[in-house]
Amino acid sequence: MIILQAPWPKVETTTILRSPQFNDVQAKQNTVDIKRAMDGAKTTYVKTTNSRYKLTYQFLVSRMKALELRAFVYSYYSSKIKLINHKNEIWIVNFISNPFAFETIGSAKGAPGNEDVTITLELEGFLISAPSPPNC
DSSP states (O other): OEEEEESSSSOOEEEEEOOOOTTOEEEEOOEEEEEEOTTSOEEEEEEOOOOEEEEEEEEEEEHHHHHHHHHHHHHHTTSOEEEEOTTOOEEEEEEOOSSOOOEEEEEOTTSTTSEEEEEEEEEEEEEEEOOOOOOO
16 A cells, blocks of 8 residues: 655645555666866766665556546645555655656446556655564
């Protein structure tokens, strides 16, 4: 389960999503700084000490949940968001994907709205809390 709360730190809205599909991604964001000397020589610096990560989640949701998520994204696109993911990690993130593509993949009898929709969310932020590993 994924919990999105915005705006952070004064939360006004919470939306809850099912766990993402199996292809979620968590990647460290490095920065590359290219400097050019007066003689034209290039020097490249890669900064790997930052704590920013890019998170990518793909969700399969009902049509009604997709509409709820779209309203949440449009309302809080430029705000900081608290994300609690399926691993019980707490992140402070911003949306980075634009546009948000909601793709209808077929009809689903019994689901609200009678359609299944996929959406990929790309977020960037930092980890503020992770669960401790269990004692053996």
